[in-house]
Amino acid sequence: MQGWLSVLPALLVVLGIRGYPLAFGLLKSFTNWSGIGAGDYIGLANYIHIVTGSEFWVLLRNNLVILTFIPIQIFVGLLVAVLLYEEVFGWRFFRVVFYIPQIISSLVMGYLFTVFFSYSGPVNQILNNVGLGFLAREWFGSAGSAMAIILFCLVWINIGWQAMLGLGGLAAVSPSVFEAAQIDGAGFWRRFFSITLPMLGRTIEYSCIVSVIWVFTGIFPYIFAMTKGGPGYDTTTLDYMIYLKSFGAVSKPGYACALAMILLVIVMVFTVIQMRLSNRANDWGQ
Numbered sequence: 087m088q089g090w091l092s093v094l095p096a097l098l099v100v101l102g103i104r105g106y107p108l109a110f111g112l113l114k115s116f117t118n119w120s121g122i123g124a125g126d127y128i129g130l131a132n133y134i135h136i137v138t139g140s141e142f143w144v145l146l147r148n149n150l151v152i153l154t155f156i157p158i159q160i161f162v163g164l165l166v167a168v169l170l171y172e173e174v175f176g177w178r179f180f181r182v183v184f185y186i187p188q189i190i191s192s193l194v195m196g197y198l199f200t201v202f203f204s205y206s207g208p209v210n211q212i213l214n215n216v217g218l219g220f221l222a223r224e225w226f227g228s229a230g231s232a233m234a235i236i237l238f239c240l241v242w243i244n245i246g247w248q249a250m251l252g253l254g255g256l257a258a259v260s261p262s263v264f265e266a267a268q269i270d271g272a273g274f275w276r277r278f279f280s281i282t283l284p285m286l287g288r289t290i291e292y293s294c295i296v297s298v299i300w301v302f303t304g305i306f307p308y309i310f311a312m313t314k315g316g317p318g319y320d321t322t323t324l325d326y327m328i329y330l331k332s333f334g335a336v337s338k339p340g341y342a343c344a345l346a347m348i349l350l351v352i353v354m355v356f357t358v359i360q361m362r363l364s365n366r367a368n369d370w371g372q
Contacts, residue, residue: 155244226317
């Protein structure tokens with residue numbers, strides 16, 4: 087009882103900050119709320135409209151496509167972590183440089199990529215100057231290239247975070263393991279795939295869970311800055327659509343609340359699946 091009383095103030099704060107908005111959004115998702123007043127109760131109409139329409143599945147597909155950046159981020163980030171761990175030439179400098187994108191505002195990073203890949207931006211200018219002008223294009227004008235730039239941006243900004251996470255995991259591994267492998271003649275890539283990746287299994291699991299949640303809930307600033315969800319809905323994600331339905335030209339806050347509740351369920355499902363797969367893998371390992 088004393089333990090519960092000690093955490094009660096913090097629990098009340100969390101419930102007020104997190105619980106009340108969640109309950110409010112859930113209630114409003116069953117109404118045609120316009121943002122003002124109570125709104126009329128319409129039952130499951132918002133949910134039925136969402137899951138039976140093609141728009142929702144396009145948004146979900148976009149989120150699933152963006153999930154493909156996670157294995158690339160993990161591979162590149164852990165590769166950088168190993169190089170920093172082995173203290174290659176200039177490792178102190180690169181440790182700072184790779185982490186800089188992580189501490190810069192998300193909107194700033196998004197606008198930076200917008201400038202780089204604009205039609206008159208540095209990327210097209212470089213292509214023209216080296217005789218590859220036929221590759222220059224309006225990068226955000228097609229779904230394929232726009233999505234590719236988003237994936238590249240997400241990998242780039244998360245390398246530093248993933249590398250620091252990997253360094254933390256490597257710090258718990260005895261250096262004698264790598265020394266023994268090196269004495270036995272194992273090269274860099276053999277040590278990386280046969281020792282580093284298996285021993286950082288827990289780190290990789292944590293990174294996957296956090297990254298999946300982030301893809302569904304945290305990439306709004308990048309979409310807003312780079313593509314505004316275009317062309318069409320080809321780069322629109324679920325969290326960006328919630329913004330559009332809440333504050334866009336055609337505002338439907340009640341519909342947005344229902345979409346947010348569905349997004350919450352999707353994130354919870356992905357998280358539970360990943361945690362169960364992780365626990366099952368650990369059971370097999372034992």
